[in-house]
Amino acid sequence: xxxxxxxxxxxxxxxxxxxxxxxxxxxxxxxxxxxxxxxxxxxxxxxxxxxxxxxxxxxxxxxxxxxxxxxxxxxxxxxxxxxxxxxxxxxxxxxxxxxxxxxxxxxxxxxxxxxxxxxxxxxxxxxxxxxxxxxxxxxxxxxxxxxxxxxxxxxxxxxxxxxxxxxxxxxxxxxxxxxxxxxxxxxxxxxxxxxxxxxxxxxxxxxxxxxxxxxxxxxxxxxxxxxxxxxxxxxxxxxxxxxxxxxxxxxxxxxxxxxxxxxxxxxxxxxxxxxxxxxxxxxxxxxxxxxxxxxxxxxxxxxxxxxxxxxxxxxxxxxxxxxxxxxxxxxxxxxxxxxxxxxxxxxxxxxxxxxxxxxxxxxxxxxxxxxxxx
Numbered sequence: 001x002x003x004x005x006x007x008x009x010x011x012x013x014x015x016x017x018x019x020x021x022x023x024x025x026x027x028x029x030x031x032x033x034x035x036x037x038x039x040x041x042x043x044x045x046x047x048x049x050x051x052x053x054x055x056x057x058x059x060x061x062x063x064x065x066x067x068x069x070x071x072x073x074x075x076x077x078x079x080x081x082x083x084x085x086x087x088x089x090x091x092x093x094x095x096x097x098x099x100x101x102x103x104x105x106x107x108x109x110x111x112x113x114x115x116x117x118x119x120x121x122x123x124x125x126x127x128x129x130x131x132x133x134x135x136x137x138x139x140x141x142x143x144x145x146x147x148x149x150x151x152x153x154x155x156x157x158x159x160x161x162x163x164x165x166x167x168x169x170x171x172x173x174x175x176x177x178x179x180x181x182x183x184x185x186x187x188x189x190x191x192x193x194x195x196x197x198x199x200x201x202x203x204x205x206x207x208x209x210x211x212x213x214x215x216x217x218x219x220x221x222x223x224x225x226x227x228x229x230x231x232x233x234x235x236x237x238x239x240x241x242x243x244x245x246x247x248x249x250x251x252x253x254x255x256x257x258x259x260x261x262x263x264x265x266x267x268x269x270x271x272x273x274x275x276x277x278x279x280x281x282x283x284x285x286x287x288x289x290x291x292x293x294x295x296x297x298x299x300x301x302x303x304x305x306x307x308x309x310x311x312x313x314x315x316x317x318x319x320x321x322x323x324x325x326x327x328x329x330x331x332x333x334x335x336x337x338x339x340x341x342x343x344x345x346x347x348x349x350x351x352x353x354x355x356x357x358x359x360x361x362x363x364x365x366x367x368x369x370x371x372x373x374x
Contacts (some may be wrong), residue, residue, distance in 0.1 A: 008105060009062060015131045027139045033307060036103050037159065038243070039346065041264045043169070044193060046099070046160050049192075051109050056189065056296065056297070057296065058161055059071065059189070059293070059294065059295040059296070060293075061255060061292070061293075062292075063339065063362075064362055064363065064364025064365075064366070065339055065341060065362060065364050066364075067280050067292075068339060071230070071318065071341050071343055072316065072318075074104060074105060074106050074129045074318075075106075076104070076105045076106065076289065077105065077106045077107075077108045078100070078101040078102055078105040078106065078107060078128070078230055079097035079100065079107050079108065080108040080109075080110060080243065081093055081107070081108070081110065081114075082108055082110040082112060083093060083110075083112035083113055083115070085270050087115070087219070088115065089115050089118060090114040090116065091115075091116045091117075091120035091121070091122060093237075094107065094109070094114065094122055094130075095122055095123065097158045097176050098122065098123070098125075098126075098130065100126060100130065101126075101128045102128075103126055103127045103128060104128070105128055105129075106128065106129045106130075106131050107128060107129070107130050107131070108131055108133075109130070109131065109132045109133065109322060110133055110138070111133045111134075111137040111138055111160075111172045112137075112138065112139075113139045113141055114138070114139065114141070115138050115141060115142075115143060115242075116141065116158075116160050117142055117144045117145075118138055118144065118156055118289070119155075119156030119157070119158045121158045121159050121160060121161065121162055121167065121327075121345070122140075122160065122161045122162070122317065123162050123164075123166075123167070124161060124162065124163045124164075124314070124317045125164065125165050125166075125200055125314050125317070126314060126317065127314075127315055127316035127317055128318075129262050129317070129318045129319075129320055130164075130318070130319050130320070130321070130322075131318075131320040131321050132318075132320070132321040132322025132323075133321065134321050134322075134344070135321065135322055135323040135344060135345060135346035135369070136285040136323070136346075138322040138323065139322065139323040139324070139325060140160045140161065140322060140323070140324050140325070140334075141160075141221060141324075141325045141326050142154070142158070142160055142325070142327050142328065143326060143328055144156070144325060145157070145158070145222075145249075145326040145351070146326050146328045146330035146349050146351045147326075147349070148349055149267065151351075152260045152301070153328040153329075153351050154216050154328050157328040157329040157351070158327065158328065158329050158331045159219075159326070159330040159331060159332065159352075159356075160324050160326070160327045160332065161319055161331070161332045161333070162333045162335055163317050163318075163319065163332070163333070163335070163337045163340050164313070164314045164317075164333070164334060164335035164336040164337045164360070165312065165313070165314055165335070165336055166273045166311065166335065166336070167333070167335065169310070170310045170311060171310050172260075173265075173269060174265060175209065175265075175268055175269050175309075176309050176311065176336065176359060176360050177201045177209045177269055177308070177309055177310070177359075178307065178308055178309065178310045179201055179307065179308050180194035180195055180305040180306065180307040180308075181199065181202075181305060181306050181307070182196065182197045182300075182304070182305055183195065183196055183197075183233055183298065183300050183304040183305065183306065184196060184197060184286065184300070186297060186299050186300055186304070187294050187297060187298035187304060188294065188296055188297060188300075188329045189293075189295065189296050189297045190293050190294065191293065191294050191319075192281075192289050192290045192291075192292070192293055193287055193288065193289045193290070194210070194288055194290075194293065194298075194359065195286050195287050196286055196288060196306050197286070197289070198274035198286075198356050199283055199285065199287075199288060201284050201308060201326075202280060202288055202306070202308065203280065203283060204280050204281055204282055204283060205280065206279070206280045206308065206312075207277060207278070207279055207280075207290060207307055207309060207312075207313040207336075207338050207361050208277070208279075208306055208307060208309070209268070209269075209275060209276075209277055209278075209306070209307045209308075209309065209359070210271060210275065210276050210277075210278050210294070210298060210304070210306055210307075211268060211272040211274060211275035211276075211304070211305060211306070211307070212272060212275075212298045212299055212302040212303060212304040213234075213271055213272050213302050213303045214231050214236040214238070214257060214271050214272065214273060214274070214302070215231050215236075215301075215302050216229050216230050216231050216234065216236055216238060216257065216270060216271070217229070217230075217231075217232075219232070219234075221241065222234075225241055225245060226243055227241065227242040228240065228241050228242075229241075229257070234339060235274065236274060237262070237272055238250070238251070238257050238263075238264070239251070240256070240257075245250065249372050250262075250263035251263055251264075256271075257270060257271035258270050259329050270361075271305075273288075274292070274296065274298070275333075276296070277359065277360065277361040278290040278291070278292065278297055278361070278365070279291045279292070279338065279361055279362075288306065289366045290301065290355060294324065295335075302314075304343065307339070309336060309359065311335035312334065312336075313337060313338040313360070313361065314335075314336065314337050314338070314340065315338045315340065316340060317340045318340060318341045318343065319332060319342045319343075319345060320341075320342070320343045320344055320345070321343070321344045321345075322344075322345060323344075323345070323346035323347075323348070324345060324346070324347050324348070324350075324354075325348050325349045325350075326349050326350070327351070327352070328350070328351040328352070329349045329351065329352050330345065330350060330351075330352040330353045330354070330355075330356045331347050331348075331350040331353075331354050331355070332345065332354070332355050332356070333355075333356040333358065334355075334357045334358065334360045334361065334363045335356075335358045335360070336358070336359050336360060337360045337363055338360060338361040338362055338363075339363075340362075340363050340364075341363065341364040341365070341366065342363075342365050342366070342368060343364075343366045343368070344367045344368065345368045345369070346368075346369045347368065347369065347370050347371065348369075348370075348371035348372075349371070354370050354371075355370070
């Protein structure tokens, strides 16, 4: 286990993270990830020869559910289901069992192949476990979705399972952050407390977003390719050049990170890539305390803010002991989930992401297999 935050410099941070996970013996990934674009040129940062990361980018963290005692072992089964067989779709039956299952219990899937077709998906939106009989025995499959070595998606692209309140944001913001409060002072790395201008609506147990604007502008590209859109300290470097570089730049010539629906909002609010998801432990006046330390500084000069999400996060939901195949909008998505997990899951043949972790906190992937055939 690595006690460092994830720093990504390539065009798609989540895909890079998964590739790294495949190469290294990671047992889990935490959803408290900070995606910080940075320059790979040595002159941009003063790196100690013994450091993997500059000191301001490294942090200590307890990923996933390690700080909460680990993945809970649930034994009470609320329902047991078998596949309907043939070409019959199983989504409605499984979703009905999920909806009826009391919190803290298990929806058990017997051995066999369960079909999830026609744009259907399972929504695990409360603190229960969806458990198969083992990844070699129980499979959830979308047969009208992703196919090996085929880039085409089906007529109705969908994942197989979503852990969280919804598949899509309920606002125009893909992060689904609302009602932001400005920080009164800089948030200091290592501290657990911030002060905000208006603490109304913030409550203990709430999952929130801490972020800042990039303050980027045109800078001389240290790699000698004209100018690049970057912050003055090169904490943030966007793949946008002047003159534009085809197949490298993530933006159209007239688009910038603040442009709605541009690459500037792929993994956060527009032009606010330095961000982390936090859980509130206490609120006292304008002072808000988190359950985990702040992993990098956030500056008032960069319009640092604390934001709530439009809908509450789903906590303590898990997927275990099964295989997933054929999702053409990802296979398993953690969307606005917290303290949730996937354990002993075989994930193959997908479009998008095999495991997607979006706007989530303390999500753990343990004892899992990801096939790169997609």
